[in-house]
Amino acid sequence: MTIWDGLLLAAILIIIIIIGFIIRRRLLNLWMDVSEFEVQFYRQIERTMEVYLTHQNLFDDSETKTSFKLLKKYRRYKVRKLFLRQRQDIYSALRNLYSFVEDHDDMAFKPLKSAFRSLQKTRRIYNSKVLLYNQRINIFPTHYLAIKLELEAKEYFG
Numbered sequence: 001m002t003i004w005d006g007l008l009l010a011a012i013l014i015i016i017i018i019i020g021f022i023i024r025r026r027l028l029n030l031w032m033d034v035s036e037f038e039v040q041f042y043r044q045i046e047r048t049m050e051v052y053l054t055h056q057n058l059f060d061d062s063e064t065k066t067s068f069k070l071l072k073k074y075r076r077y078k079v080r081k082l083f084l085r086q087r088q089d090i091y092s093a094l095r096n097l098y099s100f101v102e103d104h105d106d107m108a109f110k111p112l113k114s115a116f117r118s119l120q121k122t123r124r125i126y127n128s129k130v131l132l133y134n135q136r137i138n139i140f141p142t143h144y145l146a147i148k149l150e151l152e153a154k155e156y157f158g
Helices: 003-054 062-073 084-102 107-137 142-148
Strands: none
Touching (some): 003 062, 003 084, 084 107, 107 142
């Protein structure tokens, strides 16, 4: 083995190490980005719940009573700490209430419409970030680095 072979081998190893560090940094940045949007999304659910519960007097339909009962049940909890099924139930209740609100042109319903639209926007952004993140950690060679960094797939909120 000549000195040139040794230098070539060392250069290849250095390039592999540098690429590893770059991929690691990108994965961690992507994880932080997804985590930030996850927190924003669940905070938006909590804010939307509060807006709807504050304006509960605008609803007199028996269909909405079960939705409000569910929202009141989870009002005290941090949405992010609930099980996925419970979070989906809350979202379904909000969507049910929004479908009632959507048919009314009364100005009293404007904050309710705005809150739910904001929730929808936040949910779409969160889901797109989760989709990108989950795809990125499941492809070669980043999958092995994600395992080493203990990065797990995030829950998609459909």
